[in-house]
Amino acid sequence: MTSEHGTPTPAAGPEPTGCPVGHPAGGGGTAGGASDPRRASRRRFLGGAALTAAGAAAGVAASTALRGPSPVATAAPLTLADLDALRAQATVPFYGEHQAGITTAQQDRLMFASFDLVTGDPVAVAHLLGTWAAMAARFTAGQPVRSGDVRPEQPPPDTGEASDLGPYSLTVTVGFGPGMFDERFGLAAKMPAALRPLDQLPGDSVLRPEISGGDLCVQACADDPQVVFHAIRNFARAARGVATMRWSQLGFGRASSTGAGQSTPRNLFGFKDGTNNIHADDTAATAAHVWVDASTDQPWMVGGSYLVARKIRMEIQSWDAAPLADQERTFGRVKTTGAPLSGGTEFTPLDLAAVAGTGSGPAIDVAAHARLASPEENGGVRMLRRGYNYTDGQDSRTGLLDAGLFFICFQRDAHEQFSVVQTRLGSSDLMNEYVAHVSSALFAVPPGLTGPGDWYGKALFDL
Amino acid sequence: MSSATSTRRRAPRLRTATAVALAGVVLAGCGSAASGASPAPAAATSTDATTSAAPAATGPAGEAVVAVAVTDAGGCVATPDTVPAGAVTFNVTNVDAVGVSEVELLSDQRIRGERENLAPGFDATFTATLDGGSYELYCPGASTDRTPFTVTGEAAVSSGDTAALLQQATVDYADYIDSQVGFLTEAVAALQTAIDAGDLTAAQNAYAAARPYYERIEPVAESFGDLDPAIDLRIGDVGDPAAWTGFHPIEQLLFEGGTTVGAEKLAATLVTDIGELQSRTAELSANTRADAADGDRYLVDEVANGAVALLGEVQASKITGEEEFYSKIDLLDFQANVEGSLQAFAALKPALNEIDPALVTDVGTRFDTLLALLDTHRDPAAVGGFTLYDDLTDAQITELSNALSTVIEPLSVVPSKIATA
Numbered sequence: 001m002t003s004e005h006g007t008p009t010p011a012a013g014p015e016p017t018g019c020p021v022g023h024p025a026g027g028g029g030t031a032g033g034a035s036d037p038r039r040a041s042r043r044r045f046l047g048g049a050a051l052t053a054a055g056a057a058a059g060v061a062a063s064t065a066l067r068g069p070s071p072v073a074t075a076a077p078l079t080l081a082d083l084d085a086l087r088a089q090a091t092v093p094f095y096g097e098h099q100a101g102i103t104t105a106q107q108d109r110l111m112f113a114s115f116d117l118v119t120g121d122p123v124a125v126a127h128l129l130g131t132w133a134a135m136a137a138r139f140t141a142g143q144p145v146r147s148g149d150v151r152p153e154q155p156p157p158d159t160g161e162a163s164d165l166g167p168y169s170l171t172v173t174v175g176f177g178p179g180m181f182d183e184r185f186g187l188a189a190k191m192p193a194a195l196r197p198l199d200q201l202p203g204d205s206v207l208r209p210e211i212s213g214g215d216l217c218v219q220a221c222a223d224d225p226q227v228v229f230h231a232i233r234n235f236a237r238a239a240r241g242v243a244t245m246r247w248s249q250l251g252f253g254r255a256s257s258t259g260a261g262q263s264t265p266r267n268l269f270g271f272k273d274g275t276n277n278i279h280a281d282d283t284a285a286t287a288a289h290v291w292v293d294a295s296t297d298q299p300w301m302v303g304g305s306y307l308v309a310r311k312i313r314m315e316i317q318s319w320d321a322a323p324l325a326d327q328e329r330t331f332g333r334v335k336t337t338g339a340p341l342s343g344g345t346e347f348t349p350l351d352l353a354a355v356a357g358t359g360s361g362p363a364i365d366v367a368a369h370a371r372l373a374s375p376e377e378n379g380g381v382r383m384l385r386r387g388y389n390y391t392d393g394q395d396s397r398t399g400l401l402d403a404g405l406f407f408i409c410f411q412r413d414a415h416e417q418f419s420v421v422q423t424r425l426g427s428s429d430l431m432n433e434y435v436a437h438v439s440s441a442l443f444a445v446p447p448g449l450t451g452p453g454d455w456y457g458k459a460l461f462d463l
Numbered sequence: 464m465s466s467a468t469s470t471r472r473r474a475p476r477l478r479t480a481t482a483v484a485l486a487g488v489v490l491a492g493c494g495s496a497a498s499g500a501s502p503a504p505a506a507a508t509s510t511d512a513t514t515s516a517a518p519a520a521t522g523p524a525g526e527a528v529v530a531v532a533v534t535d536a537g538g539c540v541a542t543p544d545t546v547p548a549g550a551v552t553f554n555v556t557n558v559d560a561v562g563v564s565e566v567e568l569l570s571d572q573r574i575r576g577e578r579e580n581l582a583p584g585f586d587a588t589f590t591a592t593l594d595g596g597s598y599e600l601y602c603p604g605a606s607t608d609r610t611p612f613t614v615t616g617e618a619a620v621s622s623g624d625t626a627a628l629l630q631q632a633t634v635d636y637a638d639y640i641d642s643q644v645g646f647l648t649e650a651v652a653a654l655q656t657a658i659d660a661g662d663l664t665a666a667q668n669a670y671a672a673a674r675p676y677y678e679r680i681e682p683v684a685e686s687f688g689d690l691d692p693a694i695d696l697r698i699g700d701v702g703d704p705a706a707w708t709g710f711h712p713i714e715q716l717l718f719e720g721g722t723t724v725g726a727e728k729l730a731a732t733l734v735t736d737i738g739e740l741q742s743r744t745a746e747l748s749a750n751t752r753a754d755a756a757d758g759d760r761y762l763v764d765e766v767a768n769g770a771v772a773l774l775g776e777v778q779a780s781k782i783t784g785e786e787e788f789y790s791k792i793d794l795l796d797f798q799a800n801v802e803g804s805l806q807a808f809a810a811l812k813p814a815l816n817e818i819d820p821a822l823v824t825d826v827g828t829r830f831d832t833l834l835a836l837l838d839t840h841r842d843p844a845a846v847g848g849f850t851l852y853d854d855l856t857d858a859q860i861t862e863l864s865n866a867l868s869t870v871i872e873p874l875s876v877v878p879s880k881i882a883t884a
Contacts, residue, residue, distance in 0.1 A: 119668075120660035121653060127564075127582035134559040134583035138535070146562040147535055148606030154841055157562050157604075184660065238561070240844065241668045452534070452559040455584040 087223055088166030094140045096448040097303050098291065101171030102384065102410050103280035105259045107221040110251030110388040111228040112309060112406065113236065114177070114214030114441060115243040122185040126461045128242045132174060132218075132235055133455035139231050142167035145238075159237065162230035170222040172231055174456045175307050175443030179215035190460055192298040194306055194413040195444045201419060202426030203437055211247040211311065211439040219307070219408065225252070247439070249311060251388025251406045258386060264338060264346065268314055268389050268403055269434070271331050272338035275346055276374065278384040289382045289417065290410050292447075300459035303447030305410045308418045311390070311439035314404035319434045330430040332368030340364060350374055367430045373421055381420050383411040404435065414442055526590075529612075531555040531600060533563050533581070538607025539600050548616035552590045553600075557581045562604030568612070569599040572827065573809035574639065579646065625884050628814035630754065633761040635810040637748035640680050640761075643803075644741045647676035651737045654713070655730040658723045666723050670714060671792050671847035677710070678796045679803030680744075681776055682769035683761075687743060694736050697788065708732050711788075718789040763811070767878040770807035773800045774871045782864050784852040794849035797863070798837050801870075805830050808874065815877065818884050822873060829870045836866050 092100045117125060135145060142165075144158035181191035220231040229250075236245050255267045256274040260281055264272040278285045287293070292301045319327070328334060332341055332350070342351035342363040352371055354363040364371045375382050391403035411417035426432070446457045527546040531553050533539050538560075541553075553576065555566050560583060567577040568591055575598070578587035598612040650673035657665035677684060677695065685691045692700075694709040701707045708729060716726045750760040780786040781797040808826060815823045840850045840859070855863075 118662065119665045120657055120662045121665065123580070124665075127580065127585065130557075130582040130584035131561055134535075134561045137559060138561070146560075146604070146606065148538075148608075151838070154838070155843060241664070453556065453584050458584065 085166075088168055089142070090169045090223070091141060091167045092169050092171050094137045094172075094449070095451050095454075098305070098448045099171075099173045099445060100140070100448070101173035101219055101221050102290065102305055102386070102445070103258060103286055104169075104171050104221070105262055105280065106254040106256055106386055107169050107171070108223045108252065108254055109221065109225045109228050110254075110406065110408075111220045111225075111232045111248065112251065112408070113218050113220075113232045113248040114246045114309075115216040115218070115236075115239060116246045117179065117184070117215040117243050119242045120184050122187070122461065124242050125180075125185060126455075126457075128239055129174070129457055129461075130455040131238050132172075133449055134452075135234060135238060136172035136174070136231075137449075137452065139227075139234070140167055140170045140172060142170075145234055159230065159233055161233075162227050165224055165227055168222040168224040168227045170220065170227050170231060172235075173219040173221075173307075173445060175217040175219075175445040176457060176460075177213060177215045177217065177441065177443050179213075187460065190298060190300065192296065192301055192444055194292075194296075194415060195442065196415070198308075198414060198419055198440065198442055201422050201437075203432060204426070204440065206436050206438055207440050208438050213441050214246045214443075216243060217307065217309070217441065217443045225250070249309075249390055249406050251390050253389045255387040255389050255405055255407075256385040258384065267405055268316060269319055269327070269331075271327075271333060271335055272346065273405075274385050274387075275333075275338055276350075276382075278382055285382065286384070289412060290384045292412055300457070301444060301446060305412065305445045306414045307441075307443045307445050308407075308409050308411075308414045309439070309441045309443075310407040310422075310437050312405045312407055313402070313436045313438050315434045315436070316401050316403055322434075329365050330369060330434070332364040332370035340370065341368075350376070352376060365430060367428045369425070369429055369431045372424050372429050378421050378424060381417050383409045383417045383421070385409045410445070526550040526552055528552045528554065531566065533557045533560045533566065533602050533605055535560045535562075535606055538605045539563075539566065539602035539610045541600055541610055541612050544611070545613040545615060546593075548593060548595045548614050550590060550592045551614070552588060555581060555587045555589075557583050557585055559583050560602070560605050563602050565603065567601045567603075569601050570596065571809065571812055572805065572830075573635065573812065574642075574806060575635075577642065625814050625817045628817060629763045629811075629881065629884070632766060632810040632814055633751050633763050636766045636807060637751040637761050639806050639810065640683055640744050641748050643676045643680050644737075644744050647673060647680075648737055648741055650676055651730075651734050655734050658713070658726045658730045661723050663717065663721065663723055666726070667717050667790070667846055670710070670717055670790065671795060674710065674787075674792065674796055674847070675799035675802070678776075678799035679773075679806070681800065681803065682765070682772045682807075683744060683747075684740060685772075686765075687740065690736055690740055690743070694733065694740070697785070709736070714787065714789045718791075763814075763881055764878055766807050766810055767881050770804045770811075770877065771871065771875050773804035773807070774867060774874065776800050777867055778864070778871070782860060782867065787852065790846065791851035791853050792845075792847035792849065793852040794837070794840055794855075795847035798834075798849065801830070801833060801837065801867075804870075804874070805834075808877070811877065811881065814884070815880065818880050822876065822880065826870065826873050826877070829873065833866045833870050836863065 092104050094100060119125065138145065139162075144160075144163065146157040150156045176195075178191070178195050178197060181187045181195070218232060218235055220228040222228045222231075232248065239245075254265050256277055257264050258277065258280050260279045264275050267273040278289055280286065290305050292304045292306075294302055296302060322330075324335060328341060333339060334341065338346035340348060340350045340363075341356075342348075342354035350364060350370060352362070352364060352374070355361070356363045371377055385407070386409065387405050387407040389403070390406045391401065393402055394400065395402045409418055426437075446460065449455065527549060529544075529546060529551060530542045531539060532542070533555065553566075553568065555578060557563055563583075564581050565577060565579040566581060566587070568575045568589075570593075575593065576589040576591040578589050581587050593614045595614050595616045598614060600610045600612050602608050602610075650669065654666060654669040654673050657669045681695075684694065692709075695711070696707065696709055697711050698704060698707060698715070710733065713726050713729050713733065716722055716724075716729075747759055747761060750758040754760075777797050777800045781793045781800065784791070784793050786796050787793045808830070812823055812827075837849075840855070840863075841848055842850045845851055
């Protein structure tokens with residue numbers, strides 16, 4: 001279904017949006033900015049990440065070729081093997097002011113897991129978070145759980161399925177659910193006001209509790225599915241006796257772009273989604289909309305963010321039976337190019353006042369998804385979207401494809417951002433005919449770790 | 464102090480198995496076979512707050528401080544790695560070693576100080592008063608798990624003085640008992656917390672976490688004829704089931720009943736009884752360190768007999784799967800008994816090296832073999848970390864039993880060697 005390097009769906013339009021391998025020179029030498037999506041296709045490989053261990057001559061050449069202003073002019077032509085080796089070795093720095101995996105250029109694969117704490121001991125929870133932090137630092141550097149010898153009479157410390165792979169730009173992002181602050185661990189006074197449960201939103205009636213919520217979450221993203229699975233599997237193994245996995249989700253084919261250097265991907269409806277997403281390099285926007293600042297009621301959250309996860313099932317068969325005009329009216333965009341129905345190209349701002357060519361009503365329907373999700377219609381509210389497509393195979397009861405969008409967003413306060421937009425979408429969006437929100441979760445994502453020995457929420461626990 | 468054997472209420476079946484060994488564990492009221500010399504006390508003292516029974520270290524002024532960094536890349540590194548004899552405080556930091564959760568200071572198989580619960584990102588501290596000699600810092604699970612550590616200067620006990628070495632053995636054993644009782648106190652408190660919270664999984668894990676500390680000191684605990692039955696009796700040994708207290712009725716509720724309900728009062732009683740055990744062992748240790756003429760204290764022959772008695776415990780009730788009837792974690796008790804026995808033996812080693820070095824080598828080797836065999840039954844996924852008893856094959860049980868007998872045979876000679884030294 002998806003190529004190793006490509007977008008989830010075969011290119012639906014004339015422009016290659018996701019597969020740089022076939023178009024290494026596609027971006028050309030233009031400086032490009034947010035308005036030049038083609039520049040992204042070349043840079044996607046690096047994912048905005050630092051390359052490490054590109055010591056081999058081929059690697060260095062490839063790196064130069066990928067980064068240089070004119071890749072065509074550089075020395076040796078790259079082979080697919082060269083490119084994949086580079087991609088495999090790409091790493092994202094683990095330590096920093098913020099956790100990686102939020103504004104990190106979005107990788108192709110996701111495994112998300114929610115855990116329930118099964119201990120009453122806050123020290124056990126803290127030790128797990130310390131262990132997870134050390135493991136995450138190692139995994140994101142492409143290392144196994146532990147170096148050194150494995151004794152033959154004991155199970156290996158690392159499960160091993162990622163041993164011959166590289167880090168593939170792995171990021172691990174850990175969050176705390178409201179359950180961390182219940183009566184069990186003595187942390188009630190440290191509960192951020194913004195972590196209170198989301199109110200029931202329009203369209204929430206089919207939420208399934210067993211795949212919603214949780215006390216801890218782990219978002220693992222990388223450019224290889226086995227790498228993300230390995231991370232989650234070993235986290236779950238390390239959690240035995242302290243936390244059990246409540247639910248999990250695999251995602252593929254990123255359904256958002258988080259950098260001006262990334263092409264806008266397509267969702268399973270075949271549309272470009274998230275064209276107006278906050279981009280990581282827009283630091284003014286991330287400061288204003290994504291990161292928790294000193295105004296928070298909980299100083300331990302400064303530099304953190306709030307994660308909302310929503311599993312949105314798509315009624316794909318119904319959608320596939322809808323005429324193109326209805327599909328485009330639903331989104332408010334042209335399916336092939338992603339341009340607004342009010343005119344221009346993909347990155348042309350929506351003209352919400354534009355009148356349809358027929359003169360009968362607005363060019364962008366009053367209930368179109370792009371209009372209702374726009375900051376203009378939501379008092380300027382924005383959030384950083386980081387969703388993935390998913391499929392859980394087929395619904396054995398109905399025979400229909402069980403697939404959709406695993407929506408993840410980050411913001412300073414989900415009640416003031418996600419809830420505002422979703423309230424509007426849930427009540428009026430034309431797309432509601434084709435989607436159902438089946439799971440929902442909210443987590444506080446603490447700030448980044450300062451270095452070895454630091455761990456998730458160290459300031460929260462105050463041990 | 465009354466004779467342990469006269470007040471013990473353990474079932475006859477068990478008493479038969481251990482009576483001979485326990486006779487030597489009776490805490491005599493006064494006197495000491497090893498009181499001729501009175502060496503400076505060299506106490507390995509845990510500074511863990513809960514082991515308050517341990518007195519302050521009495522080393523010379525100018526306590527040495529050693530930073531121990533545990534990293535995955537470098538293993539277990541001490542800075543400095545050489546200090547002068549005296550009180551030494553170890554500040555341990557697990558920087559990023561995922562597989563490491565404890566650190567021990569070893570001297571020829573003997574644990575001189577240890578701390579557990581050391582996850583990445585966490586610190587721990589312990590203090591030991593050390594004589595000159597070679598030590599090891601052991602961080603199990605680290606990429607390099609053993610690091611040499613040197614203490615320079617005069618040993619407080621001059622080698623060759625067997626009587627003094629034997630006296631020192633009782634002090635070292637007292638330190639070991641104190642550290643284990645300290646950890647036991649923490650562990651039963653955690654068990655009570657989990658039970659009060661109604662958290663069955665946490666309570667089952669806490670039960671398994673607490674058992675080894677009790678099993679390692681069993682000969683000493685059993686010497687308190689009123690406390691041991693209250694703490695460790697099994698249902699078959701109780702006359703009135705309504706009066707059944709201690710670990711095992713809790714075990715039955717947690718593992719057979721699948722509930723914490725009804726265990727709250729039992730857990731509270733257990734915490735109280737362990738507290739009493741801690742105060743009594745603290746008194747014994749203090750008397751031992753003071754080499755007091757009056758008061759109960761550890762005697763060298765009871766240390767030697769205790770080492771054998773612990774292995775007798777294994778033969779009697781662990782290898783048969785009787786001890787942990789509901790939880791099936793008998794191999795965890797097995798391992799703890801063996802460790803406790805090894806530590807009692809290790810305390811005697813400096814003296815035994817003067818008396819019969821070949822015997823020391825022989826016993827040490829056989830302990831190593833037994834522990835290696837036990838390691839093959841580790842199962843991190845199981846409660847307690849070992850294969851559950853019911854999952855062992857008959858052949859495996861026989862193999863363990865044989866390995867155990869292999870140690871008991873030469874170890875049982877130790878008490879007479881000491882008595883005639």
